[in-house]
Amino acid sequence: MPLLPQLLAGTTPRMTIPSLVQRVNIPVTSSSPPGLEAAIKQDPWKKSGKYGLGWVYFCIILLVFTIAIHLYHWMSDRIRRATFKEVVAKSSTTSSPDDDYEMADMPTNNSTRMFFPRHGPLPQQPEQEETFLSFQPLNRLIALLRYFFYRPLPVLRLRALGFLRLRRREISFPSPGVIFLMTVAVVFVTLYCLIPQPLYYSSIQFGAPPLAVRAGMLAVAMMPWIVAMSMKANLVTLLTGIGHERLNVLHRWGGYICLFLSLIHTIPFYITPVWDQGGLAIFKSYFREQSYIYGTGVAALVPLIFLCVHSLPFLRAWMYEVFVALHVPVSIVFLGMLFWHCHNYLTSWNYLWATAAIWFTSYCARLFFLNWTNPRRMSWLIGEEAAVTILPENAVKVTVPSQVRWRPGQYVYLRMPGISVFENHPFTIASLCSDDFPSEYGEQYRDMTLVFRPFGGFTRKVLNAAMDNGPMHTYRAFIDGPYGGMQRELASFDTVVLFAGGSGITAIVSHVLDLIKKMRDSKAVTKQVHVVWALKRPETMEWFKEELRICREFAPPETVHCQFFITSAKRVGPNGFPLPPPSPHRP
Secondary structure, eight states: OOHHHHHHHHHHOOOSSSSGGGHOOOOOTSOOOOOHHHHHHHSSSGTTTTHHHHHHHHHHHHHHHHHHHHHHHHHEEEEEEHHHHHHHHEEEEEEEEEEEEEOTTTTGSSSOOOOSSSSSOOOOOOOOOOOOOOHHHHHHHHHHHHHSSSOOOOOEEEETTTTBBOOOEOOOOOOOHHHHHHHHHHHHHHHHHHHSOOSSSSSGGGOOOHHHHHHHHHHHHHHHHHHHHHHEEEEEEEEHHOOOOHHHHHHHHHHHHHHHHHHHHHHHHHHTTTTTTTHHHHHHHHHHHOSSSTTHHHHHHHHHHHHHTTEEEEEEHHHHHHHHHHHHHHHHHHHHHHHHHHTOOOTHHHHHHHHHHHHHHHHHHHHGGBBOOOOTTTTTTTEEEEEEEEEGGGEEEEEEEEEEOOOOEEEEEETTTTTTSOOOEEBBOOOOOSSSSSEEEEEEEEEEEEEEEETTHHHHHHHHHHHOOOTTOOOEEEEEEEEESSSSSSOOOOOOEEEEEEGGGGGHHHHHHHHHHEEEEEEEEOOOOEEEEEEEEGGGGGGGGGHHHHHHTTTTTTTEEEEEESSSSOOTTTTSOOOOOBBTTBB
């Protein structure tokens, strides 16, 4: 091991690159400078890997808390439905008294309480027994937290300002829950970097600045979690029930925090640069081929800055196809630059190998979500056959008979090579996967229906193809999914209220049909379903006229209530001229 005077004298020791750690972790000898021993004992470099574990413990605590809430809701929903099923089974086996009569001409003849006593009060609804998994104070506390953390924040609207001719733009903010969680994370990493002392050594001779080492370890430790939150098939979704589309906001903000820590890691090396006090000669003795002293750090920082900047909402919306094409390749480059930059110092490569393993495993797991990778299906390697129909208001309906099974509210990524080879976009499934809705293709098939309003890009290409080829033309469809869905079971709630605006109705149609089916089969605790749909023109209701007919004819009486709010329809008077919009003083 070379002595410190030898290094400071600029001589070239014969050492390999892995043994560069001996320069970073400077040993204490009899000839060491006076302050070196005290500085190293205060925050030794060889124990700095613990700062990466700080972020790991922080994430594990949040993960365990989220899993506990998910399990509590899952068990409580199952208990409510099991209790209701037991009550229905008991009431169906109880014989009716002799002095009761059936009111077959009333709407109640389809309910489980068909008989009423001739004398006396009506039987009361049995009270729900409270169990340790249905603790009301805890439910109220969770509802209170949900009330504050799930509330949407007002949208900030920007108009043209003075000489800046900006088009009107809207800036939307994440939910208060995400803001709170990310604020806690930023405060944690900031204090974890700044509270331990020292922040800097009095001289670069004593080694790398401790502040930079702490921030660097925290940034590297974030990598497995950032990648896990971005993958469609990931372990976090499996454990918590939270779909990757909702975890994606944590992926984005995690990347911003990683950039923040990377800057904290970089700045101290410029405050106490290595080219001072003879450090440059030492560096060149090890890296003769490297022109810039901090080349590996810059090589890792540049792709990270690019990933964070081009992920900003307004840039991502402006050039979404470019974002999709570049984000993953640049991320791979960033991971490779981190391997080069870290040189396996401390435990850095442990986190990077974990990141690569999560990435590879998630991509392998996605093979089970593709409709063309299962050799037991007819769609193996060739995809499904899809039909495209044009609906009123230029909406598009894509029907894909498939052997894939899905739950209400889930979505799939659709690729149609006959229209666009490289584009793959998510769409919510509007149809219900049930034996009550068979497909003409056979018993094993179900018609997967995707309804959307075309704007630009892929959706506009689908509309143009349908107008050019007509309704009898079919297309190849490759499906990735299904993903997402509700965490809770809606059938375990007494009252369900569903809101939708415009084409957002596709996300709740399957839920309504599923609730109607379960209520008819006495498998749902639900007694009331309220649907509120705000749409611009009444022609939009033609998209789901069959589903609306099912709500009217097959739902149990007085259970489903639909409200429609028309926002842009024009009223025409008897003379054919449009009437002014109604006001509080003029109907």
